Amino acid sequence: MTPRQLLLACCLLLCAQLAHAGPKIERWQTTAGTRVLFVEDHSLPIIDLQLDFAAGTAREPVGREGVAGLTRALIDLGANGMDETEIASRLADLGARLSGGVDLDRTSLTLRTLSMADKRAPAFELLRAIIAGPTFPVAAFEREKARSLAALREALTRPDVIASKAFWAAMYPQHPYGRQATPESLTALLRDDVLAFHAAHYGARSATLAIVGDLSRAEAEALAERLSSGLPAAAVVAGLPQPQLPAGGEERIAHPAAQSHLLIGMPALKRGDPDFFPLAVGNYSLGGGGFVSRLVKEVRDKRGLAYSVHSYFLPLQQLGPFQIGLQTRKGQAAEALQLTRAVLTEFLERGPSETELLAAKQNLVGSFPLRLDSNRKILENVAMIAFYDLPLDYLDRYPENVERVTAAEIQAAFARRLQAAHLVTVVVAGD
Known part of the structure; x- marks a missing residue:
């Protein structure tokens, strides 16, 4: 072994000794069938959770490409009598943040809240209201559809986007991973398509919940039960080919x-x-x-x-x-x-x-x-x-x-x- 290789080997050994072990992860399943992973951490008065659904773009019906992103964009814009302004105001008042996104495999809703009882309890209830009863308002649907369509048309003028779309289509010519939203597929979307996609893919048994932060195992279990019980009892989403x-x-x-x-x-x-x-x-x-x-x-x-x-x-x-x-x-x-x-x-x-x-x-x-x-x-x-x-x-x-x-x-x-x-x-x- 050369001196350089010996030095690299010694550095590698030192890094391995200093590397921290992963967090202690606990796992269980709620009564409704949602898989839960939990990491208890009291170092900060913060709780982070992420709810994932098998509702990525690869799940979109042929000819309805774009419905996964539109469904996610709309889900927190109206729920159980609240409009988007009221939802946003409540989150702001609590100092909580709701975010998330869509990729090929999954759709995510991520909540960060302070762990004090007067902050976390209403934040959790607001999230439950959003996932249990999204209303997908007509006006919001039309606005977000138009916004998505305009963004896509602009993106399709850029060479990097053109290359990426052609690349995925070439790699997956007969597979859902290769299907992507087009101006035509977005234009064809109806609010009923969003309702159908949500009903089929946002069920408790196809969801996973990750919780990290300042609460006990018993409190995490109660939270997971409360959230998952509000989800639709949809069938388990089939695996991708x-x-x-x-x-x-x-x-x-x-x-x-x-x-x-x-x-x-x-x-x-x-x-x-x-x-x-x-x-x-x-x-x-x-x-x-x-x-x-x-x-x-x-x-x-x-x-x-x-x-x-x-x-x-x-x-x-x-x-x-x-x-x-x-x-x-x-x-x-x-x-x-x-x-x-x-x-x-x-x-x-x-x-x-x-x-x-x-x-x-x-x-x-x-x-x-x-x-x-x-x-x-x-x-x-x-x-x-x-x-x-x-x-x-x-x-x-x-x-x-x-x-x-x-x-x-x-x-x-x-x-x-x-x-x-x-x-x-x-x-x-x-x-």
């Missing part, structure tokens, strides 16, 4: 932008897959490690073909994508694409060096405590564990799972998950 791997190919889309947008990838990884850790560690060396990654060194530093270049895996309920992305001047798009492919091919053939492997582990293990240094970050991780039904010790074992990865395991995992025959490429504003 497994996507078929796409035929590899290249799509070029003309655009007047001065910068070319290049994307390369394919469906590769689902949540809970044993290959996750070899792929995560390996990808740090390939393109996820910023200035120390091969792609940045070769494409940016040595040849100046891009200001930034990245790669990542996005595990989902079914096979989520591996993606390489970069932007470059039009005149050098062909050269940048050729070099990026060459770097990926070499990595697939040889894997990371021992120095790269040690550096990746050092960073991933050493930075791990920063992923859990606030209630909000803990909540995000616990909610992910709840929704994807991962082991309760997932966070506890994260550092050791990183540490045990070998170069051979990385090479084997990349070979299993990435094949040239299935890699799709999208170039917007190329030569």
Whole structure:
């Protein structure tokens, strides 16, 4: 072992010793069938909770793409006799914040409140009123639909959005992950579509609840029971189908932008897959490690073909994508694409060096405590564990799972998950 490798190994050992264990997570199920994960933490007078539903964009009916986002946008704009102004005023008076969003797999409602009884009790009741009896007001529906339509039309003029939409459609040509909202699908939406989507996907048995903060297990159980009992007793949402791997190919889309947008990838990884850790560690060396990654060194530093270049895996309920992305001047798009492919091919053939492997582990293990240094970050991780039904010790074992990865395991995992025959490429504003 060289002196540099020895130093990296020593630093890695020190980081592993300093890395904090994950929070203590407790799990149960409410009477209504909602799965609950709870972390008791009295260090701050704050409670954070996240309610997730299997109501992501992949659940949208064909021809009704956009209904998931519209449903989430409307759910807290009217409930049980309250309009959006009254709901917002009550939250403000309590110092509480209600947020959330929609991705491919899930829709989230996230509440942060102070833990004092006179603050948390009305905040919880307000959330229960919102999830138990959303009214989806007609005026709000028309306004939010028009806003979504205007935002989408504006987005579709940007080369990065055009590239992303074409990329997902190419990776998932016959799968819900590849379907996306269009001006036509949004225009066709009716308020009845929102009501139907809500009734089908916002049920207690398809929901997960993550709670983190300043309350006891008994208080958390009472809260979970109260919230879940207000949810509709909808049927359990069926699982998503497994996507078929796409035929590899290249799509070029003309655009007047001065910068070319290049994307390369394919469906590769689902949540809970044993290959996750070899792929995560390996990808740090390939393109996820910023200035120390091969792609940045070769494409940016040595040849100046891009200001930034990245790669990542996005595990989902079914096979989520591996993606390489970069932007470059039009005149050098062909050269940048050729070099990026060459770097990926070499990595697939040889894997990371021992120095790269040690550096990746050092960073991933050493930075791990920063992923859990606030209630909000803990909540995000616990909610992910709840929704994807991962082991309760997932966070506890994260550092050791990183540490045990070998170069051979990385090479084997990349070979299993990435094949040239299935890699799709999208170039917007190329030569």
